[in-house]
Amino acid sequence: MKINNIFIIFRYLVIVFILVLTILPLAWIILTGFKAEVEYLHTPPIWIPSDPSFHNYIEMWEDGGKDAFTNSLIITTISTILAVCLGIPSAYSLSRFNTGGDNFAYWILSIKFLPPIAFAIPISVMFTNFNLIDTYTGLILVYTTFNLPFVIWILRGFINEIPLDIDDAAMIDGCGRFKIIYKMIIPLLGPGLVTVTILTFIFVWSEFLFALILNNSELYTVPVRLSQYFSEAVGLRWGPQSALATIAIIPMIVMAFIGQNFIVRALTFGAVK
Amino acid sequence: MKAFDLYYKWILVIPSVILLLVLTVYPTLDALYTSMHQYDAMIPEKPFVWFDNYKNLIFEDERYRNASYVTLVFEVITISIQMILGLFLAFLFSGDFKFKKIITSIYLVPMMMSPVVVGFTARIAFTNDYGFIPQIIDFVLQKETNIAWLSDGFWAKVVIILADTWQWTPFVFLIIFSGIMSLPNEPIESARVDGANSWQIALYIVLPQLKYILLVTFLIRALDLLKLFDVILLSTRAGPGIQTETLSVYIYNLAFRFWSMGNATAGSFILLIVIIIFTSTLIKFITDYENK
Numbered sequence: 001m002k003i004n005n006i007f008i009i010f011r012y013l014v015i016v017f018i019l020v021l022t023i024l025p026l027a028w029i030i031l032t033g034f035k036a037e038v039e040y041l042h043t044p045p046i047w048i049p050s051d052p053s054f055h056n057y058i059e060m061w062e063d064g065g066k067d068a069f070t071n072s073l074i075i076t077t078i079s080t081i082l083a084v085c086l087g088i089p090s091a092y093s094l095s096r097f098n099t100g101g102d103n104f105a106y107w108i109l110s111i112k113f114l115p116p117i118a119f120a121i122p123i124s125v126m127f128t129n130f131n132l133i134d135t136y137t138g139l140i141l142v143y144t145t146f147n148l149p150f151v152i153w154i155l156r157g158f159i160n161e162i163p164l165d166i167d168d169a170a171m172i173d174g175c176g177r178f179k180i181i182y183k184m185i186i187p188l189l190g191p192g193l194v195t196v197t198i199l200t201f202i203f204v205w206s207e208f209l210f211a212l213i214l215n216n217s218e219l220y221t222v223p224v225r226l227s228q229y230f231s232e233a234v235g236l237r238w239g240p241q242s243a244l245a246t247i248a249i250i251p252m253i254v255m256a257f258i259g260q261n262f263i264v265r266a267l268t269f270g271a272v273k
Numbered sequence: 274m275k276a277f278d279l280y281y282k283w284i285l286v287i288p289s290v291i292l293l294l295v296l297t298v299y300p301t302l303d304a305l306y307t308s309m310h311q312y313d314a315m316i317p318e319k320p321f322v323w324f325d326n327y328k329n330l331i332f333e334d335e336r337y338r339n340a341s342y343v344t345l346v347f348e349v350i351t352i353s354i355q356m357i358l359g360l361f362l363a364f365l366f367s368g369d370f371k372f373k374k375i376i377t378s379i380y381l382v383p384m385m386m387s388p389v390v391v392g393f394t395a396r397i398a399f400t401n402d403y404g405f406i407p408q409i410i411d412f413v414l415q416k417e418t419n420i421a422w423l424s425d426g427f428w429a430k431v432v433i434i435l436a437d438t439w440q441w442t443p444f445v446f447l448i449i450f451s452g453i454m455s456l457p458n459e460p461i462e463s464a465r466v467d468g469a470n471s472w473q474i475a476l477y478i479v480l481p482q483l484k485y486i487l488l489v490t491f492l493i494r495a496l497d498l499l500k501l502f503d504v505i506l507l508s509t510r511a512g513p514g515i516q517t518e519t520l521s522v523y524i525y526n527l528a529f530r531f532w533s534m535g536n537a538t539a540g541s542f543i544l545l546i547v548i549i550i551f552t553s554t555l556i557k558f559i560t561d562y563e564n565k
Contacts, residue, residue: 022383032397089285090286092285097278114297115541115544119301122299144292223503226393256381256385268486268490268493270562271486
């Protein structure tokens, strides 16, 4: 019994320690967003801003933050919708007809893991030739394409679990394949579809490498704007930068809580159910 | 299947396939072509040089060797730490305790953040004089450590490893934890009846059943770490010097700072091949598991 008590205390200590380690860095950027410049560049570091204000947020917003946020929101929303809309019929086809055989499905999944830098170089050349650098179209094309493998593979797994009888019954009622997909399959996917959509949204929102390479500093997303602060010769703008970092993570955290249902299954590509 | 479905099944995948062909297969072929030509921003001719760019990188380019070494260091050390910590935490969380649900949710927040934000956070947290981590370490040790976190090659690597561990241990934990939760209860119960203690159960009953999940988690993380880029650009900026320059960062620099496209594409092609080997192993495990 005594050993058991020690174990319980040990467990609580570890859990509290981990929790503190998780929260401290988050608290630090959130607090830094509310500090005055003399406070975030102060030795020793000051934790609690003495006169918290939104001036960093205002500065960040007017100094490119607003554009970055708008760009990110437009690009992320459209790419996510496109990837899911194109992904559902493909996933259905792969699940019901095993279109192209197993190797075709594996090829699609494998793209998810390949290094973006290997594609980014030739794509940047290609986009320069087609005038797609610094355009919404360019980034939306890239994000839609590179998230398709994830959407298709995960939804394929979910559709595999929907009984074939549903398709057959609908077909007897005279439904075509398209009608089956959006009348029967999509409603049955329910929370699985929500998780996939939210994760795709998070992937696109966070993406940095393509966004960095496929712009000439006119069309920047939130991650690119965040990185630009370091290359500007204006000193350490940690206050506004922290403000931008904070508004970049809050939507993601909210979304992650909504989409928690099938998150493990989606993140392991169906290996863990 | 009706005769009608025979071509219909292809109509459903064609839009996706066209996008994938245009933006993955074509660029790969284009990169292969470029990697076999000599590119120099000053000279308009681009002679065909077979595998000279590859030879240059592998045998003569010190900086490429450095990037491979740095990537390997991050790969091996970071995965080891994350797997051990994740496994340990998963076992710890498998029992019942107060506020378990909310604590788990908070613990998962880092993996939802952009790696760019994690990199930025690491930078401002570790900066000497202004960052809170040196402050806390000095406070705990009760002395001035004066570690040059971001300007010393060794400590800069530590910063990257810590940042990645902070962000991705929750991911490893979450997957292993779900794996443990999905295991059948009977063998564990009967072992307990036979008098086995918690550690014996963990080691001899739970761990062997987690084999597949551990392998899949390991491979997913290994693949991500081979592509490490965002965190580095925002925290150490590959420095000091090139001591935290990974393969992706070096290839990026070759292409977009030195405009050495031949070498850059050759480098990215080697990386691509390594990753394809890892990926085919991972996909084999994933599909084995799916079919079980």
